[in-house]
Amino acid sequence: MAKAARKSAPPAAPDLDEDDENFALRSLQQAHAKNRRYKADKDELLKLYEQMLLIRRFEEKAGQLYGLGLIGGFCHLYIGQEAVAVGLQSALDNDKDSVITGYRDHGHMLAYGLDPKVIMAELTGRAAGISKGKGGSMHMFSVEHRFYGGHGIVGAQVPLGTGLAFAHKYRKDGGVCVAYFGDGAANQGQVYESFNMASLWKLPIIFVIEDNQYAMGTASRRSSAETHFHRRGTAFRIPGMDVDGMDVLEVRQAAEIALDFVRQGNGPVLMELNTYRYRGHSMSDPAKYRSREEVQEMREKHDPIERAKIELIGLGESEEALKKLDKQVRALVSEAADFSENSPEPDLSELYTDVLVERY
Ligand SMILES: Cc1ncc(C[n+]2csc(CCOP(=O)(O)OP(=O)(O)O)c2C)c(N)n1
Numbered sequence: 001m002a003k004a005a006r007k008s009a010p011p012a013a014p015d016l017d018e019d020d021e022n023f024a025l026r027s028l029q030q031a032h033a034k035n036r037r038y039k040a041d042k043d044e045l046l047k048l049y050e051q052m053l054l055i056r057r058f059e060e061k062a063g064q065l066y067g068l069g070l071i072g073g074f075c076h077l078y079i080g081q082e083a084v085a086v087g088l089q090s091a092l093d094n095d096k097d098s099v100i101t102g103y104r105d106h107g108h109m110l111a112y113g114l115d116p117k118v119i120m121a122e123l124t125g126r127a128a129g130i131s132k133g134k135g136g137s138m139h140m141f142s143v144e145h146r147f148y149g150g151h152g153i154v155g156a157q158v159p160l161g162t163g164l165a166f167a168h169k170y171r172k173d174g175g176v177c178v179a180y181f182g183d184g185a186a187n188q189g190q191v192y193e194s195f196n197m198a199s200l201w202k203l204p205i206i207f208v209i210e211d212n213q214y215a216m217g218t219a220s221r222r223s224s225a226e227t228h229f230h231r232r233g234t235a236f237r238i239p240g241m242d243v244d245g246m247d248v249l250e251v252r253q254a255a256e257i258a259l260d261f262v263r264q265g266n267g268p269v270l271m272e273l274n275t276y277r278y279r280g281h282s283m284s285d286p287a288k289y290r291s292r293e294e295v296q297e298m299r300e301k302h303d304p305i306e307r308a309k310i311e312l313i314g315l316g317e318s319e320e321a322l323k324k325l326d327k328q329v330r331a332l333v334s335e336a337a338d339f340s341e342n343s344p345e346p347d348l349s350e351l352y353t354d355v356l357v358e359r360y
């Protein structure tokens, strides 16, 4: 996608040489270059499209509810980045694998196929929310789905995810942890301490850097000495993959290659997902650090949902059926909004539950 315009292209990897000590570090990127896109049939692509559309419409509605004062505190929308969570999470084994991310987390929850009602209820602070209305936008959590948050502390999810991966290995449960974090978080020290441990102990983890090109108001090219983020594991012997995060089929295929490698006990993989957020950092961001034209160009030329739509039409899906699907998704989201507006807030007694007071 726009990456070539934004970053100078990395030099082409030379042909593989098994004797080359760097072989393992480039092997996944090579495998990815050879087999870039998942070959989805119409029904599979339709499912991915529907999930991305649900995230888009859900986030648009969340933005409206925020404007009406129904959502308090911080709210970070995922609009533009949908193909990342959907492409990756569609490749996971939901009975085994775990996921952890930062505060931009509604899309990751929806990508599990969770009922949008419980997510919207969480956003609006209602008792029916996935964290009983006590977590809000940044602190979604579901042990049942092995989704471990939702974290407001930038980068904190990386060592926590490394701990989850340690638990997978210790318990021999066959699971892999996917730990998502941003281009800004990628400059934190704790990230590299985690890389070292994960590689040393060959932990089953995929580190996913969602490079949406900005950390709050700072462009990654202004804050990062190395913007080819997939190279940042090299010092720890972690193979990297450079992926177009605006193409759901490319994300899905790359996820399969990475998962296969990690499941075989080879240790971590570092994936760089090149993407873009259309909205501000949070709802209170006036976005003065970039031009309207830049956002417009991404929307018009690289939108992941539009791209999937064009492909679906190429596979024989009718425009009418897609319009109908959009209507159904909008209705589902409206229902979720009505449900949350009309649900009760948590009881006051909830102030005293889920609080860790005992020693352990
Ligand atoms: C430890 C810490 N430092 C600073 C902040 C304030 N902060 C919140 S989000 C953010 C930018 C993070 O950007 P990035 O990692 O690229 O993620 P994105 O918001 O783009 O998804 C910062 C500095 C914080 N929440 N935690």
Ligand SMILES: [Mg+2]
Pocket: 182, 183, 184, 210, 211, 212, 213, 214, 215, 216
């Ligand atoms: Mg960012």
